[in-house]
Amino acid sequence: MEYGFSGKMNGLQANAIREIFKYLSDPEMISFAGGMPNRAALPAEILSELSANIFRSGDIYGILQYGATEGYMPLRESSIAFAARSGITGIGIENTLIISGGQQGIDLTCKIFLDKGDCVLVEDPTYLAVLHILKTHEAKAYGVKADEDGMDIGDLEEKIKRYKPKFIYVVPTFGNPTGKTYSLERRKKILETALKYNVVILEDDPYSHLRFDGESVPSIKSLDKTGSVIYNTSFSKIISPGLRCGVCIADPKIIAKMTLCKQAADVHTSSLSQALSDAFFRGGYLDGHLKSILPVYKNKKILMKDAIKKYMPEDFKSTDPKGGLFIFGEFGNGINTADYFYKALKNKVAYVNGADFFADGSVLNTLRLNFSNSSDEQIDVGMKKLGDIFKGNL
Amino acid sequence: MEYGFSGKMNGLQANAIREIFKYLSDPEMISFAGGMPNRAALPAEILSELSANIFRSGDIYGILQYGATEGYMPLRESSIAFAARSGITGIGIENTLIISGGQQGIDLTCKIFLDKGDCVLVEDPTYLAVLHILKTHEAKAYGVKADEDGMDIGDLEEKIKRYKPKFIYVVPTFGNPTGKTYSLERRKKILETALKYNVVILEDDPYSHLRFDGESVPSIKSLDKTGSVIYNTSFSKIISPGLRCGVCIADPKIIAKMTLCKQAADVHTSSLSQALSDAFFRGGYLDGHLKSILPVYKNKKILMKDAIKKYMPEDFKSTDPKGGLFIFGEFGNGINTADYFYKALKNKVAYVNGADFFADGSVLNTLRLNFSNSSDEQIDVGMKKLGDIFKGNL
Numbered sequence: 001m002e003y004g005f006s007g008k009m010n011g012l013q014a015n016a017i018r019e020i021f022k023y024l025s026d027p028e029m030i031s032f033a034g035g036m037p038n039r040a041a042l043p044a045e046i047l048s049e050l051s052a053n054i055f056r057s058g059d060i061y062g063i064l065q066y067g068a069t070e071g072y073m074p075l076r077e078s079s080i081a082f083a084a085r086s087g088i089t090g091i092g093i094e095n096t097l098i099i100s101g102g103q104q105g106i107d108l109t110c111k112i113f114l115d116k117g118d119c120v121l122v123e124d125p126t127y128l129a130v131l132h133i134l135k136t137h138e139a140k141a142y143g144v145k146a147d148e149d150g151m152d153i154g155d156l157e158e159k160i161k162r163y164k165p166k167f168i169y170v171v172p173t174f175g176n177p178t179g180k181t182y183s184l185e186r187r188k189k190i191l192e193t194a195l196k197y198n199v200v201i202l203e204d205d206p207y208s209h210l211r212f213d214g215e216s217v218p219s220i221k222s223l224d225k226t227g228s229v230i231y232n233t234s235f236s237k238i239i240s241p242g243l244r245c246g247v248c249i250a251d252p253k254i255i256a257k258m259t260l261c262k263q264a265a266d267v268h269t270s271s272l273s274q275a276l277s278d279a280f281f282r283g284g285y286l287d288g289h290l291k292s293i294l295p296v297y298k299n300k301k302i303l304m305k306d307a308i309k310k311y312m313p314e315d316f317k318s319t320d321p322k323g324g325l326f327i328f329g330e331f332g333n334g335i336n337t338a339d340y341f342y343k344a345l346k347n348k349v350a351y352v353n354g355a356d357f358f359a360d361g362s363v364l365n366t367l368r369l370n371f372s373n374s375s376d377e378q379i380d381v382g383m384k385k386l387g388d389i390f391k392g393n394l
Numbered sequence: 395m396e397y398g399f400s401g402k403m404n405g406l407q408a409n410a411i412r413e414i415f416k417y418l419s420d421p422e423m424i425s426f427a428g429g430m431p432n433r434a435a436l437p438a439e440i441l442s443e444l445s446a447n448i449f450r451s452g453d454i455y456g457i458l459q460y461g462a463t464e465g466y467m468p469l470r471e472s473s474i475a476f477a478a479r480s481g482i483t484g485i486g487i488e489n490t491l492i493i494s495g496g497q498q499g500i501d502l503t504c505k506i507f508l509d510k511g512d513c514v515l516v517e518d519p520t521y522l523a524v525l526h527i528l529k530t531h532e533a534k535a536y537g538v539k540a541d542e543d544g545m546d547i548g549d550l551e552e553k554i555k556r557y558k559p560k561f562i563y564v565v566p567t568f569g570n571p572t573g574k575t576y577s578l579e580r581r582k583k584i585l586e587t588a589l590k591y592n593v594v595i596l597e598d599d600p601y602s603h604l605r606f607d608g609e610s611v612p613s614i615k616s617l618d619k620t621g622s623v624i625y626n627t628s629f630s631k632i633i634s635p636g637l638r639c640g641v642c643i644a645d646p647k648i649i650a651k652m653t654l655c656k657q658a659a660d661v662h663t664s665s666l667s668q669a670l671s672d673a674f675f676r677g678g679y680l681d682g683h684l685k686s687i688l689p690v691y692k693n694k695k696i697l698m699k700d701a702i703k704k705y706m707p708e709d710f711k712s713t714d715p716k717g718g719l720f721i722f723g724e725f726g727n728g729i730n731t732a733d734y735f736y737k738a739l740k741n742k743v744a745y746v747n748g749a750d751f752f753a754d755g756s757v758l759n760t761l762r763l764n765f766s767n768s769s770d771e772q773i774d775v776g777m778k779k780l781g782d783i784f785k786g787n788l
Contacts, residue, residue: 001592001622004560005651007509012654021462034460042458048449055442064436064634066428068415069578098658100494100638108657111530116510136505166398198395227397240458242665244494257399260406264527265501266494270664271636383421 030382033350050279071098072274078281079247087222094252102234119163125357143359150182158197167200174207174324177368211323212298225249243273313385336364424776427744443675466668472675473641481616488646496628511731513557519751537753544576561594568601568718571762605717606692621645705781722785730758
């Protein structure tokens, strides 16, 4: 049978990271692609105990039954305390929606705001899955220039006027792919500018708890007095990605619309995932868990920076993040990282081409490196291989 | 801030069942609304043991990590054996996509086939969530007439010609809301008719394993030789709705497109839910579990039919299903069940207005009763109340 697919399927391709995922089952592959937590950062033993408790408790029949679309009430409650860690206060249950991972929060925001042809502003470069999600909504992404402190306010304002975006998508803390953290001043200015033009901000914050250096900066949502910011977060990087659980914090009018769309998408998030996440927060495991992960991640970042210095070509510049999972690197002009990608895979080392993170895909001489998922030895071996590949020795 | 929501949010309301859900937290409420399995049908002890095994196994780190969008490979494999129970053979891994509950399979089908304004044919009445999902895609649903054996082929053909639907949605076994099962002859004719006009069929089958009387009828997918049928099923009614897990079986070209959209929606289904479902199937628990549920459901259906006879007005006609979860009832003309709905809630008994299941909402004298979720005593007490309400005694 010949299928007549919808317009939005035209040219829609698997996002680069998901495609690379297929190669990663090779146990010899050293992957600096993906954004996977380290195996040691997955609290299997804690979750095992919490799971046993849940199954022993009287709540188990409620957890195995259909639940409310908005989420498992205890987790919605503990999400309020969780949001307070990012400076978000004065919110209630009605500001929370439990989501099936951070990705769903982005997708639901698109659903409630975007019609075909609508525009969204993103930082250039930005989280590549957002560009993929926007395609499934037949919306357009335009990149805003940025420096070390965050989006360039002049460019942001100009592009708001030019493209009339429905929302601005930012990952202001340990951004994906750059690892960059926006300054407080820049956060305030972005919020001010968005408010001036009545544009919603989608603040995506999966990484801020993964800070291993420096002082934390308040979330944009914590500065929001008018309900213009949707704060989207995920428990993937602090508990487990496999559970597919996170929370959106927003104005109740936005939460209500997102809930209607979530009803249609998956009814509700796995209640077992929700109950486990709730037990993890309530049991007070987060601080101890972060305390055990963060030195590991800090060390891996240092190892990767050292290996970059040791092995990569001299014109290769890279970011030096104080948290998160990624280093973003840039070669001199004339290098297209895509040209080296399959050679790297053949040599059992993977990265993500930087072009995939740019709204128009036009910046070719960059790549993203993940430092969280590899062993210390793999970081050295893999970066040596990459260095040899980019120097033409392999 | 004033929000400029997308066009599809206009007039989008919570679906009736989800709205009623809010009232059900009242422990005194007798609910014949919803489509919830009985508490006794939730295999908590089995899942508890399986969960402990999973956490003890070496696979746990893979399960807590990011997984493939297509699904956890062992579950994709056991889904093939599961589909064989519905007569579906000759399929491979590439025909399977693990979904976050049956609802997501419907939503993904809409995403890959529907543009704004496109049409879908449904049986009148049909599963109300489909009507809600179609609204989130700005698509139109048209109802096809049906008799006891299924969709009326003449009306189906006429409406295919008139509306040029992108797909036909059917729940041919223990349909929601009627509990009806299409005859084999009718299934063949629907497939034939759809093929004649090159229209895809979305066969939704959450209930066929809940047969407590009569002989099983092959799924439409099992008759499909050209890849025109998407078979969508859910583990909610046979394992647990709280886990949000199911499987779609379709042509690999369709699976590939759905996978692209699932990437954007939730990356993948909770791996813990997938691993639990897989362990349940592989452990051979399904048959024993069904053997323990089905007599309970059969008995509840009989109790409800008896109570209908005893308490409901004489002009009330109702279906007599051989499986599934629902009885559909119809009053004489002039009765609008919506007029009695809040009186019923006030008297702590809930049902779903039949109008919500009709594509154009025009049939007012019907209601849906769920018999699976209430205790035997609640069925008698609740139906007596409903009888009194509809007879004007309450």
